[in-house]
Amino acid sequence: MTTSTPSKIVLITGATAGIGRTTALHLAALGHHVIATGRRADQLAALRAEALAKQVPGRLDVTALDVTSLSSIDAAVVEVNRLTAGHGVDVLVNNAGFGLLGPMSEISDAELRRQFDTNVFGLMSVTRAFLPAMRARRAGRIINVSSIGGRITLPYFGAYNGTKYAVESFSDALRYELRPFGIDVVLIEPGAIKTSFGDTAMSSIGAYADTVYGPAMDKAEQMRTRMESTAGSPETIARGIARAIKRRRPAARYVLPRFNRAVFVLQALLPQRAWDWSMRRLGYLTPAVLEPAARPAPVPVPVPVPDRAPRAQA
Numbered sequence: 001m002t003t004s005t006p007s008k009i010v011l012i013t014g015a016t017a018g019i020g021r022t023t024a025l026h027l028a029a030l031g032h033h034v035i036a037t038g039r040r041a042d043q044l045a046a047l048r049a050e051a052l053a054k055q056v057p058g059r060l061d062v063t064a065l066d067v068t069s070l071s072s073i074d075a076a077v078v079e080v081n082r083l084t085a086g087h088g089v090d091v092l093v094n095n096a097g098f099g100l101l102g103p104m105s106e107i108s109d110a111e112l113r114r115q116f117d118t119n120v121f122g123l124m125s126v127t128r129a130f131l132p133a134m135r136a137r138r139a140g141r142i143i144n145v146s147s148i149g150g151r152i153t154l155p156y157f158g159a160y161n162g163t164k165y166a167v168e169s170f171s172d173a174l175r176y177e178l179r180p181f182g183i184d185v186v187l188i189e190p191g192a193i194k195t196s197f198g199d200t201a202m203s204s205i206g207a208y209a210d211t212v213y214g215p216a217m218d219k220a221e222q223m224r225t226r227m228e229s230t231a232g233s234p235e236t237i238a239r240g241i242a243r244a245i246k247r248r249r250p251a252a253r254y255v256l257p258r259f260n261r262a263v264f265v266l267q268a269l270l271p272q273r274a275w276d277w278s279m280r281r282l283g284y285l286t287p288a289v290l291e292p293a294a295r296p297a298p299v300p301v302p303v304p305v306p307d308r309a310p311r312a313q314a
């Protein structure tokens, strides 16, 4: 660790991989005091070792935090108070999250709840835990990593998109309600980003092989290739988060990479039927793909059998 004065004390959830990990290193490299949190102790240790090896000018501490466990959140609050001599965090980056691909009509309640537990209820529990110190200081910033999928819905991403729509709405309400206490709430809306998010999302599709969507699920890899053809880097998001921390009056939303804003324009311009058609094409939701499973096998038409032999011709 180096001795330069940290600019802000920033806690990041889900810093064991992807966007969270990259953001932790980036912010520490900018001189912030980062508290990188996550579930996997080995990955947190590796992250801390990397920050030390790179001699980042900021400080990078790590602590365990599973956003779905209230006892884990409580323990993290105690640890943060220790690490910051009672100050608490200046900036909370709610990044932990995941998505599972699955047709909306087939996904189980348990899987739905699991995604909401992490992406929505976990985010809110962590926010509530670190908010009192910010409110007491009349200063702070909460940065919620949402998605462009918090404003548009993709086929098979209904459950995940639902969690991000909730994050968008909750963040809007928090932004109105916390501003009088000097606390800003910012949404980061990434498009497709190269992380392990895609592998996690794909890990669920086997469960739907025997459903009417099986033939479309067989094409999930092609779907993924299409969706990820314009994928950005986690560094783009890390830089965006750094800007959202630095700005005196941050924007309510940052779409990253910026070109992804085109999708909102497209959705606004296209008639609903045309939009739906393009979403069905993206998800291989066409009769040509689904027909073999979607249509019942033809019932054989019984051939009438004469009940007695025809009379011999005279």
Ligand SMILES: NC(=O)c1ccc[n+]([C@@H]2O[C@H](COP(=O)([O-])OP(=O)(O)OC[C@H]3O[C@@H](n4cnc5c(N)ncnc54)[C@H](OP(=O)(O)O)[C@@H]3O)[C@@H](O)[C@H]2O)c1
Residues within 6 Å of the ligand: 013, 014, 015, 016, 017, 018, 019, 020, 038, 039, 040, 043, 065, 066, 067, 068, 095, 096, 097, 098, 099, 118, 122, 145, 146, 147, 148, 189, 190, 191, 192, 193, 194, 195, 196, 197, 198, 200
């Ligand atoms: N990549 C994209 O295309 C994309 C696009 C839009 C939005 N996002 C959002 O960006 C955020 C980060 O995703 P990513 O792309 O970086 O994916 P990732 O590489 O899979 O990383 C997800 C991180 O979230 C953590 N996490 C999951 N459940 C957790 C829990 N209960 N408690 C604490 N940490 C937990 C994971 O921890 P473990 O290592 O323990 O699993 C991991 O560190 C997510 O909110 C995601 O929805 C991603």
